[in-house]
Amino acid sequence: MVTHVSSEARGDERGALLSFVEAQRGAIRRSVLGLTEEQAASRPSASELSVSGLVKHVAETELNWLRMAQQKPNERVRTQETWGDSFRLVDDETIPQLLAFWAEVAAETEEFIRSVPSLDGTFPLPEAPWFPKDGEVSYRWLMLHLIEETARHAGHADIVRESLDGKTAFELVDAERLM
Template identity: 65%
Template sequence: MVTHVRAEAQGDERGALLSFLAEQRGGIRRSVLGLTEEQAAARPSASELSLGGLLKHVAEVEQTWIARAKGEPPAVHRDESNWHECFVLTGDETVASQLAYWAEVAAETEAFVRAVSSLDDTFPLPDAPWFPPDERVSVRWLCLHLIRETARHAGHADIIRESLDGASAWDLVAREQAAPA
């Protein structure tokens, strides 16, 4: 669903990639529009996913990938002992705090993608059993991967939100556009 396509998308590959990523972020961001913390934590479908958990996951995954591309450690280290916390709000985390964090991550992503000398610049994939050993990927690959990851979870968010209160993605776009700025 295209709701915003920024002018940079026209003729500029970086702008196009960033616009598509922003569009998918919007689907997830809108999925929590008007919900209480309890509703955002609910798991109304057969899945164990909640909207709050999806929001946290996509923000964390995006930050982790940008950190990898920069050669930095991720903000949150995940392993088998705490992987389950990636999909649930814990402690004092709220939908609002995750939205604010994701906005910071998105700004960092945009700054990084705009600053690299080329989308063909590469960085190593992490040493993990699900990645080929000693493999490198480009910043272009990174952008496409983030779009795919976010879009996949935006679809999950659509199903969860409709299961909660019947609001479709179209309903949420209309609500967002009607909301005072």
């Protein structure tokens, strides 16, 4: 659900893509509203997912894709051993810290997408069994993938939140506006 569509999104492809990814980010952000750190870290379903872990995961995933597109090293790269930590808060991490980190990543994503000469421009994919050899994707593809990835996890966050207290992101729209 898109809760806010800026006037620039109406005729501008970049604005539209940025608006759609932001709408999905908002759904995930709303999933933690009014929860304690303990509630947000709880896993009330058969899955290992928590709403705080989902916030962390989507923020780190967006940063990873942004760094690939920028062709810069990722300062939060995960190894096979630390991959699980991308789905849970560790050490002294808090929801406010993760939300602030994600806001910085989102702002950097927007700045980057607005700065590329064309959404048709491409960047190389890293070597991995799930990517084609010598694969490249466009900046447009990147934005569509971020929308898809964030929306998938927004649905997860909605289910986890609803399992906690019966509330969904849709019901928490007004609460987010007060933030």
